[in-house]
Amino acid sequence: MIDFKAAIKKAIEFLDAVHANQNLRDVRLEEIELSEDDRFWNITLSYRRGMPPSGLAGALAGETPREYKVLAVRSVDGEVRSMKIRQLV
Numbered sequence: 146m147i148d149f150k151a152a153i154k155k156a157i158e159f160l161d162a163v164h165a166n167q168n169l170r171d172v173r174l175e176e177i178e179l180s181e182d183d184r185f186w187n188i189t190l191s192y193r194r195g196m197p198p199s200g201l202a203g204a205l206a207g208e209t210p211r212e213y214k215v216l217a218v219r220s221v222d223g224e225v226r227s228m229k230i231r232q233l234v
Contacts, residue, residue: 147223149177152186156216159225160190168195175213175231179220186218189231 147155153174160172169192176189191211198208213231218224 146183146220147186147218149179149186151223152218152220153177153188155218155223155225156186156188156190159216159228160192160214163228169193170195170197171211184220185226186220188216188218190214190216191231 157172161169172190172192174188175191176187178187179185180187191213193209193211195209213233215229215231216225217227219226
């Protein structure tokens with residue numbers, strides 16, 4: 146079984162590969178949970194897209210919103226099995 150550090154690394158690598166050339170930035174680990182049956186690490190990552198705001202217009206427009214994804218990483222071998230949009234409540 147892979148540990149949580151390896152699962153996080155696999156999740157970030159997958160996110161980067163799926164969103165290649167889309168300028169993801171400020172990627173953060175938000176949540177990590179091992180499923181009750183120990184089969185998957187459920188990892189929530191957040192990020193921002195695009196260039197950070199600059200200048201007066203950027204400051205007035207504000208920062209782009211964070212996007213959240215939940216990735217299911219199989220605990221036995223680290224294969225990412227799904228990526229879903231994390232709905233905020």
